Amino acid sequence: MPLELLRTPPPKERADAARNRIAVLEAAGRLFAEHGVEAVSMDQVAAAAGVGKGTLFRRFGDKAGLAAALLDARERVLQEAVLHGPPPLGPGAPAERRLDAFVDAYVDYLLEHLALVRMSETASPGARYRIGAYRFWHRHLTILLAGTADPEYAAHAVLATLAGEHVGALLSELGPERIRAGARRLARAAL
Amino acid sequence: MPLELLRTPPPKERADAARNRIAVLEAAGRLFAEHGVEAVSMDQVAAAAGVGKGTLFRRFGDKAGLAAALLDARERVLQEAVLHGPPPLGPGAPAERRLDAFVDAYVDYLLEHLALVRMSETASPGARYRIGAYRFWHRHLTILLAGTADPEYAAHAVLATLAGEHVGALLSELGPERIRAGARRLARAAL
């Protein structure tokens, strides 16, 4: 399957459903920013959005899904840059440089939205590996790592070092710069 | 701090406390084996052990702690082999061979107790990085990886590929053998 098609297509929805989706995302974004992702319950989000709890869960599945939806816009910018942006992040540069550029960009993204990313990855077991964004990055890395012994495994391994849980735990111990440098070094070593 | 001291010392406890600890571990082990870790609630464990819920939580902290306690005996065997066992797992072999031996042994351990390990790592956020066992393995790998640019980071990275969540998600996609081979390859690449 080509990389393009792994990007989630927007499903057609009824007018009231769209209105509610926007209300929920706005309320959730505001509450999360104000009190922190962990401290806000789904009841509070539903109440603030003026929406029933059932609606909230039917649309987003669980708290991880809501976090993923909030990250979606931000992540699409990154995906777009990888697909059609200028090198070295976009196509045209050698794999080694694209790998560096990807790790840098992804670490930036991660550090900026760490709490939300952790929530999107850990709220339900295995959530991280199911969402479309993960499959997208995995595919991208598999292509960049073509030629190694097992590119699919190597891609998973590089992403493992970029998991929100992992980076979050290492942040206080090593600081952002060692994390960034280490992830670059490991990705190159995998190549 | 020397590697030896990272092993959790057994705290002295009152007679009734010891009795209850054993009753809980037995009941939990039986229930988990019978119904699966996910499907058993802490209330059920407490009831089966003939113990109050408060007792259960005071002793083990949370469900992750209970899982970790159940794994403890098994993990100590591995730790013992690394500290004082024969090479290449124990001391005496070159770092590269010890690294391979460690990855092999740890993957064996992981595949045998995957559900329990996942529970011990994911029940509360960051739990994996707090438990003594993680610090032990991290220390061991840091020593084996001495000489690389950032041994501490590299050790964390190798452990990231051995996280229960990660291996569990990859298992159905890649199968155990590619996971084992990939982890070995990555650990060598980090060296």
Next chain:
DNA sequence: GACAGTAACGGACCGCAGTCCGGTTCTGCA
């Protein structure tokens, strides 16, 4: 062996994520 002090006990209690289903609202079609 009795006693005081303290560590451990246990179950009622809380807030949360997630489910269910009777009622409501929208939309495509005639």
Next chain:
DNA sequence: TGCAGAACCGGACTGCGGTCCGTTACTGTC
């Protein structure tokens, strides 16, 4: 414009992990 049926709504409900605190039972001392 009126209608039929599907899609959506919402809040009461469930079971869970985790906490709290009045009660109980162990242990070291005299």
